[in-house]
Every structure is written in C-alpha cells, then in structure tokens.
Amino acid sequence: MLDKILVFFSLVALIAFLGVVLGFVAEPDLIIVTTLIIALATHDFWISVFSRKDGAASKSSPIPLESLPTGVSGKPATRKKKAPAKRKTSRAKTSNRKK
Numbered sequence: 001m002l003d004k005i006l007v008f009f010s011l012v013a014l015i016a017f018l019g020v021v022l023g024f025v026a027e028p029d030l031i032i033v034t035t036l037i038i039a040l041a042t043h044d045f046w047i048s049v050f051s052r053k054d055g056a057a058s059k060s061s062p063i064p065l066e067s068l069p070t071g072v073s074g075k076p077a078t079r080k081k082k083a084p085a086k087r088k089t090s091r092a093k094t095s096n097r098k099k
Contacts, residue, residue: 004049011045014038
C-alpha cells in the first residue's frame with residue numbers, strides 16, 4: 001500500500017513541476033512534450049496501481065532469464081563455461097652461492 005501512495009505523490013510532484021515549467025515557458029512544443037510525459041506517467045501509474053495481481057503472467061511458473069531471447073537475434077543466450085585461468089607458478093629464488 002505504501003508503494004501506491006509513493007507513486008501517487010511522485011506523479012503529483014511531476015505534474016506540479018511540469019506545470020510550473022509550462023507556466024513560465026509557454027511554448028507550443030514544450031506543451032506537447034509535457035502533455036505526452038504526463039500522459040505516459042499517468043498510464044504507468046494506472047497500470048501499477050490498478051493491475052490485477054492474478055493475471056496470466058503470474059499464474060505460470062517463472063521463466064529463467066537465460067531462456068528468454070536476448071539481443072537482436074532473438075535467440076536465447078547460451079554461455080559456455082570457461083576453464084579457469086592457469087596460474088603462473090613463481091619459482092622460489094635459489095641461492096647458488098658457494099661456501
């Protein structure tokens with residue numbers, strides 16, 4: 001419930017900030033962009049607050065991220081495990097002094 005309240009207050013703060021900007025700079029391009037920003041933020045707020053929690057996505061078992069398509073190819077990511085790097089062994093210095 002607290003997350004919904006915080007989302008609401010952040011949406012109100014965004015609208016207030018953009019309203020102040022529009023009040024001082026009333027350019028037509030800025031009005032269009034600001035309207036789009038407010039519309040997208042309101043849509044995101046609506047989805048996050050009023051979305052059903054028992055939707056089809058939550059009923060299915062979680063899909064591991066490795067099996068989802070990635071990048072441009074759309075193929076699942078396949079990573080081969082690399083062999084561990086070989087360590088360089090340092091030889092202890094031996095003294096070749098004659099006594």
